[in-house]
Each structure stands twice: as C-alpha cells, then as structure tokens.
Amino acid sequence: MALGALTEPLDQSTSHEVLLEFPDNRLLIDLCGEYDRNLADIEQKLGVQIVRRGNQLSIMGVEEARTQAAEVLQALYDRLETGRAVEHADIDRELRMGAQADPAPGDQLEMFRGGAVEIKTRKKLVEPRTDAQKAYVQSLFEHELAFGIGPAGTGKTYLAVAVGVSMFITGHVDRIILSRPAVEAGEKLGYLPGDMKDKVDPYMQPLYDALNDFLPGKQLAKLIEEKRIEIAPLAFMRGRTLANAFVVLDEAQNATSMQMKMFLTRLGEGSRMVITGDRTQIDLPRGVPSGLADAERLLTSIPKVSFNYFTSRDVVRHPLVAAIIEAYEADTKPG
The missing domain is CATH 3.40.50.300 (P-loop containing nucleotide triphosphate hydrolases)
Incomplete structure (x- = not known):
C-alpha cells in the first residue's frame, strides 16, 4: 500500500513542483541513500531537482520528469515498507521500466x-x-x-x-x-x-x-x-x-x-x-x-x-x- 502523500504543486505559486510526504523517517533515510546518493542518481537520470524537507521530498522540473521521479520514489518506498532493501539495480529498474513495463502475457504471473x-x-x-x-x-x-x-x-x-x-x-x-x-x-x-x-x-x-x-x-x-x-x-x-x-x-x-x-x-x-x-x-x-x-x-x-x-x-x-x-x-x- 502506498503511504506517501502526493501534492502538486507545493504551493499555489509554484508550477513546477511535486511534493511527496513519507510517514516513516527511517525508511525515508534508506530511500535517500547514503549522502543522498539515490536521490542524486534519480536527479541525474531524469533531469530533476529533489530537495528533502523533513519527511517530505520536493521534486522540481518539467512535468513529465517530475511525475516519473515521483512514481520511482513511491515505488522504492513501497519496496522498503515490505522489508526489502533498495539497491542501485532497483533504482535503475524503476527508471527504465516502472509503470511502462509491458505486462506478461496471459495470467502467467x-x-x-x-x-x-x-x-x-x-x-x-x-x-x-x-x-x-x-x-x-x-x-x-x-x-x-x-x-x-x-x-x-x-x-x-x-x-x-x-x-x-x-x-x-x-x-x-x-x-x-x-x-x-x-x-x-x-x-x-x-x-x-x-x-x-x-x-x-x-x-x-x-x-x-x-x-x-x-x-x-x-x-x-x-x-x-x-x-x-x-x-x-x-x-x-x-x-x-x-x-x-x-x-x-x-x-x-x-x-x-x-x-x-x-x-x-x-x-x-x-x-x-x-x-x-x-x-x-x-x-x-x-x-x-x-x-x-x-x-x-x-x-x-x-x-x-x-x-x-x-x-x-x-x-x-x-x-x-x-x-x-x-x-x-x-x-x-x-x-
């Protein structure tokens, strides 16, 4: 279950910002990675800026990129909630596939x-x-x-x-x-x-x-x-x-x-x-x-x-x- 709260924009005067709120600070630390390297990876790949404010992440950039960044961060947080770690390969997978992944044929999965x-x-x-x-x-x-x-x-x-x-x-x-x-x-x-x-x-x-x-x-x-x-x-x-x-x-x-x-x-x-x-x-x-x-x-x-x-x-x-x-x-x- 997704627990991150999504608000867009952060305030009415901001047109290029998405706000994600996460209830568990410990999981948020794991989501950001050591020295925020996970956030830096997402920023570089999608061309967005991510700023941490308490238990919130603010994502700034063009609409398509910031929406994708929000989806990636939410998917990774959901993964952490199940007790699994977030590694570089998980970030790369979400960036390359995410919601655009083709469903498997039939009911195989x-x-x-x-x-x-x-x-x-x-x-x-x-x-x-x-x-x-x-x-x-x-x-x-x-x-x-x-x-x-x-x-x-x-x-x-x-x-x-x-x-x-x-x-x-x-x-x-x-x-x-x-x-x-x-x-x-x-x-x-x-x-x-x-x-x-x-x-x-x-x-x-x-x-x-x-x-x-x-x-x-x-x-x-x-x-x-x-x-x-x-x-x-x-x-x-x-x-x-x-x-x-x-x-x-x-x-x-x-x-x-x-x-x-x-x-x-x-x-x-x-x-x-x-x-x-x-x-x-x-x-x-x-x-x-x-x-x-x-x-x-x-x-x-x-x-x-x-x-x-x-x-x-x-x-x-x-x-x-x-x-x-x-x-x-x-x-x-x-x-």
Whole structure:
C-alpha cells in the first residue's frame, strides 16, 4: 500500500513542483541513500531537482520528469515498507521500466501478484526484479524443462542456480548439476596449463561464482567433494541419466545440435532441467548450427516445455550494459 502523500504543486505559486510526504523517517533515510546518493542518481537520470524537507521530498522540473521521479520514489518506498532493501539495480529498474513495463502475457504471473517473489538460499534471499524474471522463476518451479533465452546480464543463469539451490536445500532434488559447453575461443584447451580440471575450470567459473553467492564456502566445498553438486563441461554428460537432480545447461547457444539432443535426453525421473543462452553470442565455428536454435524450433510446440525470453529491459547489471545491448541490437536491424 502506498503511504506517501502526493501534492502538486507545493504551493499555489509554484508550477513546477511535486511534493511527496513519507510517514516513516527511517525508511525515508534508506530511500535517500547514503549522502543522498539515490536521490542524486534519480536527479541525474531524469533531469530533476529533489530537495528533502523533513519527511517530505520536493521534486522540481518539467512535468513529465517530475511525475516519473515521483512514481520511482513511491515505488522504492513501497519496496522498503515490505522489508526489502533498495539497491542501485532497483533504482535503475524503476527508471527504465516502472509503470511502462509491458505486462506478461496471459495470467502467467498471477501467483506472484500482490507480493514479493523471493528465492531462499543458505546465504541470501534472491528476488527477481522484472516481470520477465518473475515469469522465468515461476516456470522453473512449475516445469520440468525450461529455457531462458536473452542477452547477458538478465539473470538467466543466476536465477536458475538460485532456484536449484532452493530446491536442493528443501529436499525437492538430491543433486545440482551445472554444465557449460567448453567452447574454445582463440586458445586450444590442450595448450592451457594443468590437468583436465584446471583446463576446464575457467569455463565453469561463472557457475562457481553463482553458487558462492548462495551457499557458505565450506558447505559448498563439501557438497562438491561429495558430488552432490557437480560442475562439468557438457561433453562429460554423455551416457548419463540425471535422476532426482536440478540440471542447468548454461551458454547453450554454444552447444551443437547433437550435443543439445544428447543433453536433453539425459533428463531422468524426478529431475528438472534449465537451458540458458544468448542467441547473439554464438562462438561455434562458422557453419556449425547452434543447438539452442534447433531446440527452440523443435520444442516450442510441446506444452510441458517452457520458453522464457529476456530483452535489454531486463538487464540488472550496470546500466551501461543495457545501453550496450540496445546499441548492438539496433545495429543488426535492417535499414
């Protein structure tokens, strides 16, 4: 429930001012951020001036900008009221999306409306930040096979691993298996130092990074040693049946068609499988078709398989990442 009182203008002689009033001073301090850096961020992005007066924020600027700033501040305050923190990514999301965000198709998000969506892990609560991410998380819990397709920075892998850890610690699966194609990008694996594990670990590092966010270090090391959590190249999946496991294939655009078919047919009883990829970052040799594209073409008609798509609007990394993706997308459009 929105508690901020909105008045426009502040007084009858002011034509370019919106006043927001917030009842909880402690939440207002969090809303403003350390040294008012949250307010400064909004000011810079929208070209407005925000002045704090007691438990009120006065917003000055052109009508459209000050209205958007008021909506962003109110949304962030509402978030604080639910006990969640406000981070830079939350501000960026509200600035880029806010009330203009496109609703998800159909009733896919009904179970998430009216409350926060949180994934519980041992170290932190993970919250999908956009409608596309919420729909994706819902599909991971509801479907045995789900695809997440979109550009870098949209949380495809991070959220998949978070859901996997959540299902593991609640006993829904016995193992977590994370895999990636070890595609050589300019450097042959054989020339890299060390044994096979040393050679492939750099390719797997993003998966280790995600797990380290969700599980304490000692516990993670023990689970890996016990093989209850496995991180391995895609080629190592051949011949296995993955039962009672949460399985993630990351960077699936770099799997060949044969590798993709091999991986998909590993799905065993009691397991869930997530395939993530970015169609714009294929590192396969020229002329070798992407297994992700083939799977998308062949499996979309199967009702129990979920396909979830992300755009630059779902990027939750640095705001520049979204701008970079949009620039490349614009350059590839005809005309």
